[in-house]
Amino acid sequence: MLGKTAGGLFWMYRYLERAENTARLIEAGQRIALTRLEAGDTEWTSILQASGVKTAFDQEYDAVTRDAAVDWMLRARANPSSVLSCIESARHNARLVRTALTGEVWGATNAAYMKIREMLARKVSERDLPEVLREVRQHTSLVRGMTHGTMLRNEIFDFVRLGTFLERADNTARILDVKYYVLLPSVSAVGTSLDNVQWETILRAVSARGGFRMEYGTGGGPAEITEFLVLNKRMPRSLAFCVGKLRSNLSYLHRGVQGQLPSMAMVDQLEQRYLSHDIASVFERGLHEYIEEILGQLGQIARQVEIDFRFYE
């Protein structure tokens, strides 16, 4: 297949995944805001930081307010990671790689674009926010479902999966980091019921509450939740799961190629260094530093995939 097409697929699915995860982050922010005790909009600062858009936000706004933060993450065209920008980029890439997609996948992508663009044409009120976020998740899920149900399992599919899981790993790491930002100032809250409510919000933001209860029963605190989202190999949004998928899809693409792909070596290294220890050692290292390092590695892997498969030249 064409290098350009591989690149288009990779980015199409990255943007779809990012649209969904940005919606999840907004949802997490909203829930934290609703369960906190003190006044102010501090959680939105951490949400913006976690989604990596705080610097650009600060150039547009003087202060962080709920309304501004939600609008920036939902609709701002100046923010390439806003839900609207992501959906537009996903659809742009889908048009670019139209021949690699089934009619159903294209149709679902185009429908998602049309619906979401319409919903986000105006500012979304707090009352309408839950429904809008639900629609975003449903539409991106529909594309994913069509992808699974109709696409051949060939190299096209491998690039789809690489894009999906690279982005998802990145996003799960960022969602975990929200917790770090939120709770850092209030060490006194650690272990309180408030603390647990907020950790549960993290689980909700990755649709993992039920799964966590299945794995850990009614117990489990921050350490277990982190373990679940970082190391659990059955949890489809955990870092270990996503990186495992990167490895398997790269290895399918690797068949028939001479020598070792540099991107493959980097994934191996990431697994060995960061995902083969227990959760206690992660906390020892410091969760925030650990996440920062993983985000850096994921970025390098993405750049190496571009080179290994000739996306641009």
Add this chain to the structure above:
Amino acid sequence: MSDKPVFDEMWGQDETLRDPYKGFHDWFAEEDISRLRAKQREAEEIFRLTGITFNVYGRAEAEERLIPFDIIPRIISGQEWSKLSRGIEQRVRAINAFLHDIYHNREIVKAGRLPEEMIAGNEAYLPQMIGVQPPGGVYTHIVGIDLVRTGPGEFFVLEDNARTPSGVSYMLENRETMLQMFPELFSRNRVRSVQNYPLDLRRSLAACAPSGTSGKPVVAVLTPGIYNSAYYEHAFLADQMGVELVEGHDLRVVDGRVAMRTTRGYTPVDVLYRRVDDDFLDPLNFNPDSALGVPGIMDVYRAGGITIANAPGTGISDDKAIYSYMPDIVEFYTGERPLLQNVPTWRCSNPDDLAYVRDNLPDLVVKEVHGSGGYGMLIGPTASKKEIAAFRAKLKARPGNYIAQPTLSLSTVPIFARSGLSPRHVDLRPYVLVSPDGIKITPGGLTRVALKKGSLVVNSSQGGGTKDTWVLEE
């Protein structure tokens, strides 16, 4: 000819329901108008969801537009079609023979049937093609012949599109949409299928692969890119054929072959269905500023390393000045009388013709020799005095740039208007595939319709729409 009542393809000239429309009419008479209105909206929704849009140049926002689709089919009987398709085949055979001749021995000039300057002085003539033997001997792999109708058996060729005719995706999607919306119509009427076009196209292109091709020929579609007005169609055709859609920057010349950049390195392409104009095809051989083409592709082509469809330099055969010679061209190469009529054409480069044209401007249609898309033309009968005066000045300045034709009384087909059926003028573009295995014409083609009452301009850029076109089984 304007005194005759307009020929309506459903109701004839005397309000008598014509045979091909009987099955349709029975159905329509039982239909509820409000249901059809809902169906018309549904059709639009289907088109929007499928993304069947065209891009409008120079508009960043709202850049994708739908071509309006009308749900009333245009119906042609099997008999009418077989007569028509014989004429089309003859014309396309002649066009290919003509192209071969003018790039080789120029017998037609030697025989005195075509003036030398029509070729040598023609912008569309490519000296780079002289003596080149295109693989399979085919110049125009895909042709779209624009036809208009003025009476029961009277068809005229308006234009031979022999460069990169577009619109075939609309032919296919229009049918697909009709099948989804009105399945019952297709069980009542036996309509010839068009759905094999993409496969036929792929087979036809593959059959023209260079002689040195080993194994299954690699076919690719070359598009100027996502912002081109016909990008949807390029992607659609590549998808339906199951071949790669490439842009200039995906291709480069490697070891004497044109190759595309894949995830595993460069792979040679055997047949390139290009939707890029000659001028932009190769910055080394043509327009040096082109970023859309492939540097050096013409050298590979001349050495027989790749098939380019359509071949470079075919534009001369659909040039409006050459058009007026088409009856002679058909006769010269086929030895037969032309089965399809040409519209009588005055060449303004000729002083006698020019005098006639100047005296009769209000009754004529005047076109630029190299224009397309319905731009830069004068429709005398509907033009204002001011427009006519402006055109008179243009004619005086560059007479050789214009041809003129009588205003034909184009046939009408009903559209579904607010108040029910209402006649509108139409044309027809059948699609023709040429390969060493023969000439294949998809039954029907694209019907374009002028949605504005009384208008004769069917171009989508100027308020035209499309219809599904049926050819009934005989």
